[in-house]
Amino acid sequence: MKKYIAFDVGGTKVKHGLVFEDGTILEKGSYRTVCDDLEVFLIEMVKTIAEYNEEHEVEGVAISLPGFINPVTGYSEKAGAVTALDGKNLKKLIEAIVPLRVEVENDGNCSALAERWSGNAVGCENFISFTIGTGIGGGIVVGGNVVHGHTFRGGEFGFMLTEANVLGKEMLHTNASTSSLIKRYKEYKGIDKNVTVEGETIFSEALESKEVEQIINEWLKRISYGIYNLAVTLNPQKILIGGGVSAREELIEKIKEKLNEIECWEFLKVDIEPCKHRNDAGMIGAVYHFITK
Numbered sequence: 001m002k003k004y005i006a007f008d009v010g011g012t013k014v015k016h017g018l019v020f021e022d023g024t025i026l027e028k029g030s031y032r033t034v035c036d037d038l039e040v041f042l043i044e045m046v047k048t049i050a051e052y053n054e055e056h057e058v059e060g061v062a063i064s065l066p067g068f069i070n071p072v073t074g075y076s077e078k079a080g081a082v083t084a085l086d087g088k089n090l091k092k093l094i095e096a097i098v099p100l101r102v103e104v105e106n107d108g109n110c111s112a113l114a115e116r117w118s119g120n121a122v123g124c125e126n127f128i129s130f131t132i133g134t135g136i137g138g139g140i141v142v143g144g145n146v147v148h149g150h151t152f153r154g155g156e157f158g159f160m161l162t163e164a165n166v167l168g169k170e171m172l173h174t175n176a177s178t179s180s181l182i183k184r185y186k187e188y189k190g191i192d193k194n195v196t197v198e199g200e201t202i203f204s205e206a207l208e209s210k211e212v213e214q215i216i217n218e219w220l221k222r223i224s225y226g227i228y229n230l231a232v233t234l235n236p237q238k239i240l241i242g243g244g245v246s247a248r249e250e251l252i253e254k255i256k257e258k259l260n261e262i263e264c265w266e267f268l269k270v271d272i273e274p275c276k277h278r279n280d281a282g283m284i285g286a287v288y289h290f291i292t293k
Contacts, residue, residue: 004290005052005100007045008064008107008282011035011081011134011179015279016048018056019287023118025280038084046097053100060101062290063090064110064282066137068152071289074104077152081134103290107131108155109146110285111242111275112139117288119276120240127236129275130157130227132243134179136172140234162225176222178245184215199245217258224258231270242275 002021007014010033017028031048034040049061066080074091091102105113112129115121121129121141129139136158140147147154158173169175178199185202186193188211206213227239241252252274259265259272275281 003056003058004060004062004287005049005058006062006064006283006286007048008110008280008286009033009066009079009082010107010282011066014044015283016052017280017283018052018058019062019283021059021287021291023114023284023287025283028280028283033082034084035082036084038088041082041084042093042097045094049094049098049100053098058100060103060290061094061098062283062286063094063102063104064107064286065090065104066107066135068156069104069106070152071103071105071109071148071293074102076104080107080137101290103286103293105286105289106137106139106148106152106155107282108137108157109139109148110283110289111137111277111281112141112146112155112240112285113288114277114281114285115240115242115275116141116144117284119281119284120273121238124237126234128230128234128239129155129281130230130239130241131275131281132176132178132223132241132245135177136160136226138230140236142234157226157230160226160229162222162229172222172226176219176226178243181216181219184219185212188212188215203248220254220258221261224255224262227255227272228259228262228265228268232264232268235268236270238271238273240273240275242278242281244279246274247278 006019007016013030015030018026068077075089079085094102121127125144131137138155138157160172
């Protein structure tokens with residue numbers, strides 16, 4: 001069975017793995033993302049490719065990347081938090097160094113592709129993948145095809161305005177992402193912005209602290225606003241929730257609770273489900289994109 005090296009580049013971590021042509025992950029790992037230094041970013045990725053390539057015969061490299069990505073050429077006009085790749089072509093940069101074919105697609109679209117291939121959207125022609133991570137991303141599938149948009153900005157849900165009157169927190173990126181939750185927690189606790197805090201710490205503390213629980217509730221409310229807007233605009237069959245935080249079993253039910261507090265949701269609601277592939281969706285979808293391109 002053919003094997004592929006897959007990367008899911010996020011603003012915090014670069015996840016990588018060896019994936020079979022049926023989407024099964026043979027092995028995987030991760031390292032911290034160097035967002036602002038192109039040379040270091042490339043060195044880390046090429047080193048990881050070399051390590052896999054030494055041990056296995058692979059067909060190529062499949063990459064899931066945030067931002068405005070041209071899936072045909074590999075060019076990223078913007079690459080989300082990975083500013084080193086703004087205006088760069090990661091496909092060409094890697095292919096110039098390693099003797100393998102490289103393909104790149106937007107991370108939200110990769111998540112949607114993974115779910116349509118072998119996840120909770122198999123056989124579903126119209127659905128949305130909504131990913132919660134360092135930022136908010138996603139993918140839109142209509143008639144079985146990913147909606148890239150005229151300038152490859154389809155599915156950029158993070159730019160949706162949900163708190164237009166709150167300076168600095170107007171967009172979903174800045175009020176509903178995992179990084180925004182961590183930022184708000186740090187502000188409440190008086191923790192320096194450069195100190196690393198994991199989301200799990202916040203959820204654990206919320207069990208004992210009403211104040212921290214309220215911070216999470218406000219965050220969930222803003223997520224629900226974004227989901228509501230997408231549901232009433234596109235009327236999909238279902239909306240799948242992905243990203244690292246989606247691994248929390250209670251998250252979907254809590255989001256549903258917040259949606260049920262919105263007056264018109266009863267008449268406009270769609271099914272809300274978790275992504276099957278959760279944190280692996282980016283890698284699996286990137287491989288699907290590689291195979292089908």
